[in-house]
Amino acid sequence: MDRLFATYHIETAxxxxxxxxxxxxxxxxxxxxxxxxxxxELLENHGARVERITELETVDAPTLAGxxxxxxxxxxxxxxxxxxxxxxxxxxxxxxxxxxTAVSGNLYELGQFSGLRLVDVVFPDAFxxxxxxxxxxDGTRKLAGVYDRPLLGxxxxxxxxxxxxxxxxxxKTLCDAGLDFIKDDELQANSPHSPLAERxxxxxxxxxDHAERTGKKVMVAFNISGDMDEMxxxxxxxxxxxxxxxxxxxxxxxxxxxxxxxxxxxLPIHGHRAGWGALTRQPxxxxxxxxxxxxxxxxxxxxxxxxxxxxxxxxxxxSVLASARECLTPMLGGYTVMPVFSSxxxxxxxxxxxxxxxxxxxxxxxxxxxVAHPDxxxxxxxxxxxxxxxxxxxxxxATYAETHPALRGALxxxxxx
Amino acid sequence: MDRLFATYHIETAxxxxxxxxxxxxxxxxxxxxxxxxxxxELLENHGARVERITELETVDAPTLAGxxxxxxxxxxxxxxxxxxxxxxxxxxxxxxxxxxTAVSGNLYELGQFSGLRLVDVVFPDAFxxxxxxxxxxDGTRKLAGVYDRPLLGxxxxxxxxxxxxxxxxxxKTLCDAGLDFIKDDELQANSPHSPLAERxxxxxxxxxDHAERTGKKVMVAFNISGDMDEMxxxxxxxxxxxxxxxxxxxxxxxxxxxxxxxxxxxLPIHGHRAGWGALTRQPxxxxxxxxxxxxxxxxxxxxxxxxxxxxxxxxxxxSVLASARECLTPMLGGYTVMPVFSSxxxxxxxxxxxxxxxxxxxxxxxxxxxVAHPDxxxxxxxxxxxxxxxxxxxxxxATYAETHPALRGALxxxxxx
Numbered sequence: 108m109d110r111l112f113a114t115y116h117i118e119t120a121x122x123x124x125x126x127x128x129x130x131x132x133x134x135x136x137x138x139x140x141x142x143x144x145x146x147x148e149l150l151e152n153h154g155a156r157v158e159r160i161t162e163l164e165t166v167d168a169p170t171l172a173g174x175x176x177x178x179x180x181x182x183x184x185x186x187x188x189x190x191x192x193x194x195x196x197x198x199x200x201x202x203x204x205x206x207x208t209a210v211s212g213n214l215y216e217l218g219q220f221s222g223l224r225l226v227d228v229v230f231p232d233a234f235x236x237x238x239x240x241x242x243x244x245d246g247t248r249k250l251a252g253v254y255d256r257p258l259l260g261x262x263x264x265x266x267x268x269x270x271x272x273x274x275x276x277x278x279k280t281l282c283d284a285g286l287d288f289i290k291d292d293e294l295q296a297n298s299p300h301s302p303l304a305e306r307x308x309x310x311x312x313x314x315x316d317h318a319e320r321t322g323k324k325v326m327v328a329f330n331i332s333g334d335m336d337e338m339x340x341x342x343x344x345x346x347x348x349x350x351x352x353x354x355x356x357x358x359x360x361x362x363x364x365x366x367x368x369x370x371x372x373x374l375p376i377h378g379h380r381a382g383w384g385a386l387t388r389q390p391x392x393x394x395x396x397x398x399x400x401x402x403x404x405x406x407x408x409x410x411x412x413x414x415x416x417x418x419x420x421x422x423x424x425x426s427v428l429a430s431a432r433e434c435l436t437p438m439l440g441g442y443t444v445m446p447v448f449s450s451x452x453x454x455x456x457x458x459x460x461x462x463x464x465x466x467x468x469x470x471x472x473x474x475x476x477x478v479a480h481p482d483x484x485x486x487x488x489x490x491x492x493x494x495x496x497x498x499x500x501x502x503x504x505a506t507y508a509e510t511h512p513a514l515r516g517a518l519x520x521x522x523x524x
Numbered sequence: 525m526d527r528l529f530a531t532y533h534i535e536t537a538x539x540x541x542x543x544x545x546x547x548x549x550x551x552x553x554x555x556x557x558x559x560x561x562x563x564x565e566l567l568e569n570h571g572a573r574v575e576r577i578t579e580l581e582t583v584d585a586p587t588l589a590g591x592x593x594x595x596x597x598x599x600x601x602x603x604x605x606x607x608x609x610x611x612x613x614x615x616x617x618x619x620x621x622x623x624x625t626a627v628s629g630n631l632y633e634l635g636q637f638s639g640l641r642l643v644d645v646v647f648p649d650a651f652x653x654x655x656x657x658x659x660x661x662d663g664t665r666k667l668a669g670v671y672d673r674p675l676l677g678x679x680x681x682x683x684x685x686x687x688x689x690x691x692x693x694x695x696k697t698l699c700d701a702g703l704d705f706i707k708d709d710e711l712q713a714n715s716p717h718s719p720l721a722e723r724x725x726x727x728x729x730x731x732x733d734h735a736e737r738t739g740k741k742v743m744v745a746f747n748i749s750g751d752m753d754e755m756x757x758x759x760x761x762x763x764x765x766x767x768x769x770x771x772x773x774x775x776x777x778x779x780x781x782x783x784x785x786x787x788x789x790x791l792p793i794h795g796h797r798a799g800w801g802a803l804t805r806q807p808x809x810x811x812x813x814x815x816x817x818x819x820x821x822x823x824x825x826x827x828x829x830x831x832x833x834x835x836x837x838x839x840x841x842x843s844v845l846a847s848a849r850e851c852l853t854p855m856l857g858g859y860t861v862m863p864v865f866s867s868x869x870x871x872x873x874x875x876x877x878x879x880x881x882x883x884x885x886x887x888x889x890x891x892x893x894x895v896a897h898p899d900x901x902x903x904x905x906x907x908x909x910x911x912x913x914x915x916x917x918x919x920x921x922a923t924y925a926e927t928h929p930a931l932r933g934a935l936x937x938x939x940x941x
Binding site for chain 1: 551552553554559560561562566567569570588589590591592613614615616617619620621622624625626628629630631632633634635637640681682683684685686690694710711712713714715716717749750751752753754755773775776777778779780781782783784798799800801802803805806807809810811831836837838839840891892895896
């Protein structure tokens with residue numbers, strides 16, 4: 108089994124078999140025009156194969172404009188289907204970049220399709236050569252000293268604008284409040300008003316001091332996103348000051364640079380998916396997160412954002428949970444990453460999150476739920492911890508809140524009591 | 525003027541001013557919940573600004589699912605608008621990755637929007653620190669020895685599957701046919717059946733031999749796409765064997781790695797946009813190429829694919845021409861790149877392409893139009909050259925074909941006579 112499998116949802120006015128054959132041809136040995144050298148032998152060895160076509164529903168109007176129905180069609184009918192293609196090892200080898208090009212290249216622009224989405228990818232065993240997460244769930248837990256419950260965290264807010272000293276001051280408050288994990292905002296990387304090196308120095312001074320006093324080393328994900336050398340330097344600065352995590356905006360930085368960072372890195376890589384919506388929000392275009400995140404896991408990311416239940420964005424809960432489950436499902440026998448729940452999270456979503464996942468191997472990031480708690484940030488963090496305790500014990504939040512005032516405060520604040 | 529400007533097309537059921545303010549807040553100093561430290565001073569210095577809102581049409585149904593109309597709205601009306609935001613230098617500095625995160629990050633997932641597309645970006649002068657194209661139009665012309673007309677080229681087909689020796693054999697035929705430019709397919713990078721180093725060696729042997737015999741060094745864009753170190757090594761191999769161009773699949777490789785390659789490179793970088801459709805095919809989601817290509821120009825790409833008139837894909841001619849014009853329009857006083865026309869091109873589109881652009885500063889890649897010409901590849905190349913001669917002289921193709929048999933053969937083959 109040395110072939111790469113890719114599953115798509117397509118919509119087309121062409122016969123499904125023909126449309127699928129066009130996909131396979133365009134993304135492997137074929138072209139629009141037959142050319143010399145395109146021998147049966149070459150096609151056999153290098154052609155992508157249509158493995159399966161499962162017809163789905165039919166729609167009257169094309170989802171995406173620009174597609175070209177078969178010539179002479181008066182009232183085209185647009186059929187949807189799930190199509191599985193496979194690509195030979197000979198074309199791609201174990202290159203992540205080549206794999207991404209094969210499964211997602213020109214396909215989206217093919218005239219035959221009024222909809223085309225990559226919904227899953229299955230890599231062959233040959234891809235086990237990729238570094239993958241260096242720390243993953245176990246390594247992250249060990250560094251953070253947190254077991255048997257989610258890592259509770261927050262994002263430094265305002266998103267951008269604080270000086271290194273102001274950031275360090277806020278981090279002090281958040282460490283004192285009892286958090287396990289703090290991250291830079293995706294918008295705050297190495298900027299004129301908060302150069303990364305200065306921020307790392309100021310923040311780690313606080314974190315190290317807190318660790319010395321309490322024995323707890325809070326994990327801070329510093330956003331090192333930037334140019335290649337800038338990221339490697341950023342990583343080294345974080346390491347040098349005793350930091351335990353770096354963060355990268357995966358999409359703006361890109362796959363090859365993330366893989367390169369991984370080879371250099373001695374720290375967990377926290378993967379933020381800023382820009383993701385552009386690739387996914389139209390359900391018959393782009394990518395599912397199931398497919399997308401596999402590339403970055405193989406490249407070596409340790410933590411992956413998956414949004415959160417009842418989030419402030421447009422993604423529904425089923426999609427969030429599918430992403431999180433996928434992060435927790437081993438690939439090629441390993442490569443497990445820690446899903447990061449974020450956006451509108453507070454204790455309130457803990458029971459449903461736990462019930463759906465059956466796991467605490469996750470990061471749970473809250474913002475307003477911590478800093479805006481009526482009894483202060485420490486109560487905010489306590490309310491998250493108590494919410495998860497209740498969830499794990501199968502006790503309703505309202506019941507648990509009777510004896511846990513921090514949780515009660517949170518439930519009151521969110522109008523859930 | 526040290527602010528970065530970004531223009532969007534949005535669709536929302538919320539009041540336009542409010543929706544635009546949410547965009548600005550989310551992508552700068554704001555968050556969903558007011559937090560301590562979000563002072564008026566900080567917002568003034570670090571907030572993104574809404575510069576302009578131009579209302580467009582109204583639609584009854586949301587283009588994208590998942591958006592949340594204002595609470596209590598019975599029959600929401602979805603208004604479209606063009607919105608211009610600006611971002612302060614203090615947040616971003618001159619980082620391309622940070623700029624991309626700011627203009628395209630979480631925006632696409634905001635609950636207020638049933639459509640959101642980035643249509644343009646204007647970088648402040650501070651971004652002049654970026655390397656940009658090393659060769660651009662003039663440098664490419666000089667290396668290829670082609671002036672006063674487009675560079676005529678082709679793509680090695682079958683897309684993938686030839687051995688290095690077979691590829692070299694085809695390149696020999698194409699050099700003899702008189703082409704200026706030959707490129708690997710985006711699917712053919714460094715693969716088990718055609719390792720880049722072997723392919724470069726075999727192909728450059730032919731190209732160098734041809735150059736010695738004829739004085740013409742055909743430019744071959746070798747697809748070096750892959751991991752960071754693999755790309756740098758690939759570049760060095762091409763350089764070492766006397767090659768004059770490297771090619772990169774921009775989207776799978778990513779922005780940071782492309783910028784890093786540019787700093788290392790001594791050759792023009794040919795930018796392929798495989799995967800682009802996913803980001804652009806829904807007109808109220810994702811990116812316009814106008815905005816997208818600016819990032820890669822600053823990062824240092826020399827040639828950029830723009831599709832072609834009457835192409836085999838879904839893009840319309842107006843969009844193709846807008847992209848090409850943009851490539852030819854200086855950014856920050858320079859950074860001009862060579863647009864690459866490809867997909868279904870033959871002599872037939874030369875007059876319209878020239879009439880619309882008023883320039884020959886482009887690459888014009890044909891496939892079937894060359895190898896399938898009834899009188900052979902040399903006649904195929906001649907037909908392209910003659911098509912452009914006719915276009916530049918303002919002579920109808922059919923008229924010019926009366927005295928130019930290669931062009932006549934092409935017109936007959938395409939049923940245009």
